[in-house]
Amino acid sequence: MPEGDTLRRLATRIDDRFGGDVVTRCEMRDPRLALVDLSGRRLVGADAYGKHLFVRFDDGRSLHAHLRMSGSFEVGRPSREPTWKRRAELWLTNGRLTAVDVPVLDVLDTDDEHTVTDRLGPDLCAPDGAPDPDEIAVRLVADPEAPLTGALLDQHRVAGFGNIYVNDVPFIVGVSPFQPVGAIDGLSGLVAIGVALIRTNAERGPQNTTGRRLGTDARWVHGAGRRPCPVCGGRLRYQAERETPWGRSITWCPDCQRSGDRVTADLERARRLIALHPATKQAIFPRR
Numbered sequence: 127m128p129e130g131d132t133l134r135r136l137a138t139r140i141d142d143r144f145g146g147d148v149v150t151r152c153e154m155r156d157p158r159l160a161l162v163d164l165s166g167r168r169l170v171g172a173d174a175y176g177k178h179l180f181v182r183f184d185d186g187r188s189l190h191a192h193l194r195m196s197g198s199f200e201v202g203r204p205s206r207e208p209t210w211k212r213r214a215e216l217w218l219t220n221g222r223l224t225a226v227d228v229p230v231l232d233v234l235d236t237d238d239e240h241t242v243t244d245r246l247g248p249d250l251c252a253p254d255g256a257p258d259p260d261e262i263a264v265r266l267v268a269d270p271e272a273p274l275t276g277a278l279l280d281q282h283r284v285a286g287f288g289n290i291y292v293n294d295v296p297f298i299v300g301v302s303p304f305q306p307v308g309a310i311d312g313l314s315g316l317v318a319i320g321v322a323l324i325r326t327n328a329e330r331g332p333q334n335t336t337g338r339r340l341g342t343d344a345r346w347v348h349g350a351g352r353r354p355c356p357v358c359g360g361r362l363r364y365q366a367e368r369e370t371p372w373g374r375s376i377t378w379c380p381d382c383q384r385s386g387d388r389v390t391a392d393l394e395r396a397r398r399l400i401a402l403h404p405a406t407k408q409a410i411f412p413r414r
């Protein structure tokens with residue numbers, strides 16, 4: 127699922143493969159881009175901010191994309207997707223760059239990229255260093271009644287978390303996804319664990335939240351369906367996206383994840399659950 131880590135890795139792949147390449151042919155099949163022609167332009171680099179991708183060209187323009195739930199980019203080889211799904215396709219010296227089913231795609235001046243990013247919170251996967259968990263916690267509690275998972279998903283507060291991390295981080299620290307953010311003690315530590323996880327996965331690959339089977343995208347509760355809780359063996363609960371206040375599905379363990387007047391993020395539980403995850407080696411990971 128495209129989250130901040132996916133986008134950071136995608137930008138790096140595009141940058142590594144095509145940085146400095148000239149576009150020899152350009153097919154824009156998205157009607158909003160029908161009049162755009164990038165052929166002859168040099169691709170100078172790619173960057174991501176939160177879940178937004180920017181591919182920059184030497185004429186001062188950027189191709190901006192947001193993948194939402196299902197969009198993707200194919201980097202290098204010609205795409206095998208049907209033509210109508212290939213909304214934008216660029217032929218470059220080192221291969222082909224194809225936007226497949228990308229729902230948000232537009233071209234803007236590189237100098238105007240800030241009009242997209244100004245309204246977003248700090249970028250979780252910023253290449254120049256991790257954002258400050260204390261600052262993120264302050265942004266989250268600006269709406270103290272917001273449920274934890276809804277607040278973490280709100281890109282205006284913090285940019286990059288998607289459904290995987292907003293299911294699994296509350297599970298890891300034993301806090302209900304419905305707990306109001308203003309009634310959580312240790313919120314900075316909770317945030318720091320999420321930051322460490324997503325930044326580690328941005329560097330190394332699969333969206334693994336468990337630290338087990340590290341080459342896979344093993345997760346605690348995201349996508350667990352009706353399986354028992356992996357920690358206490360109790361019954362997991364699930365709500366579909368139409369049922370939650372934040373409009374995305376959620377899986378949680380009512381026995382492991384506490385709610386109430388005030389609850390504390392259980393950092394000791396987190397240290398045990400993800401003891402094997404390389405995220406624990408990040409400087410930002412909360413120490414005892």
Ligand SMILES: [Zn+2]
Nearest residue numbers: 355358379382
């Ligand atoms: Zn449980």
